[in-house]
Amino acid sequence: MNDSIARAKFIDKLMTAVFYCVAGFFILLLVAFALYVIINGFKDFSWSLISFEGSGIGNLFFNTIYLVFLSLLVSVPLGVAAGIYMAEYAKQGKFTKFLRMCIETMSSLPSIVVGLFGYLVFIVMTGSQWNLFSGALAVSILSIPLIMTVTEDAFKSLPQGYKRGSLAMGATLWQTIYKVLLPACLPRIMTGV
Template sequence: MGNQLFNTIYLVFLSLLISVPIGVAAGIYMAEYAKEGKMLSFLRVSIESLSSLPSIVVGLFGYLVFILMTGAKWNLMAGALAVSILSLPLITTTTEDAIRNLPIGYKNGSYVLGATQWQTIFKVLLPACLPRIITGVILAAGRGFGEAAALLYTAGQSTNINWSNWNLTSPTCALNPFRPGETLALHIWVMRTEGSLNPHATEIANFSSAILVILVLRFSLTARIMSERIKRKSGGSKE
């Protein structure tokens, strides 16, 4: 169970490493740089369509692009890329809405002090709406923790970790992102569908589900506490 738990956390970390910078950058572009018109409408329709895609379709797309077209085997990076596709719309829309809903005084005050648009975005607007962006990241991570269909075709259903091996190029190294890795959600699915091979499959699946729920709850609470601390600091109040 420890290997599956580590794979779950590592895969979500990799997916956020990919989706958060791209999603935040896309949200900034749509809120501050894109002009109202057909192009912006097209982007919004594309994001809405992407957010409504079934995860199994994204998994098949990831299998075609990240596995077959690259000639690779099932690996955690392919799974992280597939989960990133599912997370991008949420992070993008959250960032755009957070920036657009800030009082206009934030931006005007920065411009009056002589700041450029780039400085205003990164020194004023982003810090002010960081708590809301973190909320979007929490929701995106929660989907990554519980995702199974998209990982079924990309991350694989096997895990072989040697915890004494830290050679990143080795297929048994825990930190190698290009090795197969079964997550907790996949492990639950395997136990409930192929459990006839294991007499304790039901108990293992139930225990895995409990661990997954606790993991998501712990992550959400930690991220929420961090968000509240950032909010208090940015508001100038004492902790």
């Protein structure tokens, strides 16, 4: 019996050492790859790369920031409002289950599908040309389910004493949501955004 325990401890130490060696090898490989990319990137770097000229990425970088800003202008109000509705107003039932299933489906859509949908709806069906606002609407389709889910979870995770205390002092449900619950949830919502 004592011999089998000693053998098990030896095998445990041996396998622990093997796994540490494998993990160390992969960490070393990752560090070597990162250093290779960083060193070669700095070696070939030129300031014309980040310019706003034809060969620089300045315009692309600015358009990306602008696209994200426009997308957030659309998705944050809709996502927060939908999350508040799901957390405070929606009654549990078949419709709510169907709505949650739709939200989960929207959050699992591949970005290429959303991009093609945005192209079809916001460019082809409206008869417009390529524009940044159409891209922002397509990106907001991707972010609304996430913001809505984060908002709903933030509201549901608050202690019930916040809501009950505000309602007991004579506030309406909307006043409670706007003045008490939303400020308490704001850090989590901003993290989700």
